[in-house]
Amino acid sequence: MVFVAVLRRTAGGCGLKVPRRTSADLFMRDAHLKCVSTYLKPFPPHLTQFICFGSSSLVQRRRLSALPAAAAGAAPAVDAWAERAAARDLSAAELQVQLDLQAQQQSEEEGKAAAATTAVEEEEVPLYGGGAAPHVAPAAPPPAKKVGLHALRRMYESGEPLSVLTAYDYPSARLADGAGADVLLVGDSLGMVVLGQDDTTEVTVSQMVHHCQAAARGTRRALLVADLPFGAYLTPQAAASNGVRLVKEGRADAVKLEGGVRAAEQVRAMVDAGLAVMGHVGFTPQSVAQLGGYRVQGRSAAEARSLLEDAEALQEAGCFAVVLEMVPAPVAALITSKLRVPTIGIGAGGGTSGQVQVFHDVLGLYDKLSPRFSHQFARLEGPMRAALGRYCAAVKRRSFPARRHSFGMSDAETRLLEAEFGPPPPPPAPPARASRARAPNGHASPAPLARPHEPQRGGLRLVRSIDEWRQLQRSGELAAARVGLVPTMGALHAGHLRLVEMAREASDVVVASVFVNPKQFNKADDLARYPRTLEEDAAKLAAAGVDLLFAPSAGEMYPEEEGSPQPFVDVSGFDLLPEARHRPGHFRGVATVVTKLLNILQPSTVYFGQKDGLQCVLARRLVAGLNFDTEVVVGDTVREPDGLAMSSRNVHLSQEEREAAPLVYTALLKLTEAHKAGERSPAALRACAAAVIASEPRMALEYVSLAAADDGRELEKLGGAGAVMASIAVQLGETRLIDNVLLP
Structure with missing residues (x-):
């Protein structure tokens, strides 16, 4: 008993499975129901084409693209093509042309049909908090074609x-x-x-x-x-x-x-x-x-x-x-x-x-x-952390959940409930602004800062003068608040914003300063080239959750009168360090501006980045030596994916210089590996790092330093109890790069 079935293509490109009897009944008596059902539904065009001709429309179109343009002319009726194909009177090229034309026609018809049946429906849908909003019924996305x-x-x-x-x-x-x-x-x-x-x-x-x-x-x-x-x-x-x-x-x-x-x-x-x-x-x-x-x-x-x-x-x-x-x-x-x-x-x-x-x-x-x-x-960690922080703060001040996030009852059911149990208790009041919770560090945590009447750039207030800041202090808006300060010279990057995150986590009020300090530049052209991007910086700080931006002018910070003596702050011994020899007057300028900022803003905590390691040492010495009631917190160096320490000066690097710049960190890692392996000779460790820098002819090494991390003194031998700061400074084109790591 023999039974044969064939697949015939219709004018629309679909395939129909039909029996062709030879020596048996129309259907074999023991045929399974699933097998019989395949005769009752059409095969889709792409599957029909694949079964009949062994390739898909995509392959046919690729082949067709190699045919002469004249071959793509008008085609005979489908039945005539089918008859010629059945009689093997159709060339492969003609068959490819016809198949492609049919596939293209079918695609256009399907597109028109989809456009005609796709509609946007609007209806009134009640919201949780009452009212209505237009509802758009999105079209279902087409099923994704699985990658195999x-x-x-x-x-x-x-x-x-x-x-x-x-x-x-x-x-x-x-x-x-x-x-x-x-x-x-x-x-x-x-x-x-x-x-x-x-x-x-x-x-x-x-x-x-x-x-x-x-x-x-x-x-x-x-x-x-x-x-x-x-x-x-x-x-x-x-x-x-x-x-x-x-x-x-x-x-x-x-x-x-x-x-x-x-x-x-x-x-x-x-x-x-x-x-x-x-x-x-x-x-x-x-x-x-x-x-x-x-x-x-x-x-x-x-x-x-x-x-x-x-x-x-x-x-x-x-x-x-x-x-x-x-x-x-x-x-x-x-x-x-x-x-x-x-x-x-x-x-x-x-x-x-x-x-x-x-x-x-x-x-x-x-x-x-x-x-x-x-x-x-x-870099999504910052926005995600900020969103979670806003949620926690909203819960604390009882602004979340709001009415629109809650479910209600009908008036009739509410009256029945009140008849049995009495009126519901009033909602809890938001915490009073004067209340103080006890923070883990033992300090009293005040309520969040009362925002000024006309805040700028979202929740960020810009303060441009010392008098304006002191009026803010006298108004009581900062009374008993833990103020965290992030001092910067602008042109902000992810390293600065990481310090802002640290301040946000530990402070009631976060203040950032943007001031390009002329006193710490020993070259006029270096000061002129330093990037100034206050508008962009303010937008970044606002997004990071900074409350106040202190951005004074140079004349505001240094009201010099011609011919009169000018005060400055010096830190004994810093002028002997390798960095000071290459930047005369730099540390005196840094010490002066840091002292001014601490005196004006009076923060509880000030945040510096380890990338400028000696500035961190200097800040600690100033706070201890001048009896500021401020804690110095140092954040880890934030690096680019290739290891280059983030710096505002990196924008001055050419493409070739940028590719070479990570070698500074590579040299520090090489020095660190030698130290971990037991090398304790400062000369040998310096030579190890210097050899790496020497492999890049565009880099000019200024120094490799091994200094005590607590006071910055250069070390002649290693092995003491304190941490060691390994620093490197190089000149790469017109840009000076410095970096450091702490050795255990």
Whole structure:
């Protein structure tokens, strides 16, 4: 008994499955109901085309683009084309032209139909707080076309770079998938960026399954790849078993493991089990202890050859892609050219088939290790912290929840309730402005600052004169408040805003000063070149939650009268330091302006950044020596992703100079490594850092300093109880760069 079915294309491009009887009844008596149902519904055009001709509309259009333009003329009726095709009287070129014309016509008709049926509906919808608002019914988004291995292969073969992001839960997967990432990696880096662990080795398979399940719920388009954690693939059998679990329970599309030649057997076992596998060579985080720390792999020709062998072994074992991490760019480009599968780089330059970055690094949400190869495309921690702070403050002052956030009862039910229990208690009153809560530091925490009547730039008030500030003090608006001061010279960057965050967390009122102090510049052209961006600075400070901006003029701060003696503040011994020898009069100018600011503004706490280490030492000496009732707090240096300390002067660097500038921090790290290894000779440590600077001909080294962190004195020997501040100053083109680190 023989039964044959055929698929026939209709004029609209859809396909209908029809039986063609040979030696049996119309339907075989034991045919399953599901099989019979396939005769009752049309096949969509793209599937019909694929079944009939073995390729999609996209492939046909690509082929058609290579045909002569004359071939795309008017086509005969569909039936005539079908008859010619059935009789094998239709050339391949003619068939491609007709298929493309039909696909284009159908696409245009579908677009017109969608435009005609799409409408915006408005209706009155009651809000929680009463009233009504127009409601717009959004059109449902079209279903996302899932990225599979074939799609990745097409991107790779066409030269389209592959974008890969990590994701660890529903929100991060939803955002990354919606942004257009081709691949989402549920990496075992979740141990560090999500669970707060020191490395990735503590992550378990069960944790990976848990996070994969959450990420899978937020993924519509991207290929979802899951890391096999440390210890989960010691044997081929274990690799296959745990890999299947990540796919079966975690709902991942593919799995990834680290290792080259040594992991090839595990890869083969997983591929034999039906898994799609991604490899990972170069720096492998799970083997950080074995590799001797976070170090670039493949710097020598021998190591590069070994990495290539590892990558080729993974390819031959069946990996569909290979991650290259912390590999020199030329080596990564070489490996990419030798493989037949895509490479995904992270810290491997731009010559790979694609790039992967950690979700939290891209958004600036991780507070610990910031690898050189990562880039913060946004810094969202500040806005998120500010929003959460506003929520906490709103709860404290009982402004949240408001009526619109609450649910009510009908009047009838309210009367019944009151008849039984009496009228409801009145809502609690907001806390009185004069009330004081006891803060953890023992100081009385007053109510927030009463804002002036006409605040400028949102909640920020701009104060331009000393008299205006003192009137503010006499008005009582700052009475008993803990005032935090962030002194700056403007041209603000993330380092300044981090100090503002610190002040916001510990103060009732945050004050920032913007004043380009002429007394600390020993060169007139340097003073003239210093960037002045008060409007932009005020906007940044307002967004960061600063209450008051003190921005006096030079004449306001230094009301000099011609011929009269001028007072200044000096700190004994600072003129002997290496920095002072290169900047005569600098520290006297800094000491004078800091003393003036502390005297005028009278803050409870003043915040400085460690980047200007000697200024921090100077501020402590001034506060202690002149008996200011102010605490000095020093924040860590904030750096660019490549390690360069953030500075307002960095804007003067050319592109080539900017690329060379991180070498200053590299030299400090080299000095730190030598110190950790036991080197205690100041001369040897200075020579270690100087050798790094000497490798860049555009840099002129001014000094390498090893000074006591408490008083700035240069040290002739190390080994005491106090911390040591290692500092470097260089001249790079027209810009002077300084940086420092603290040695334990």
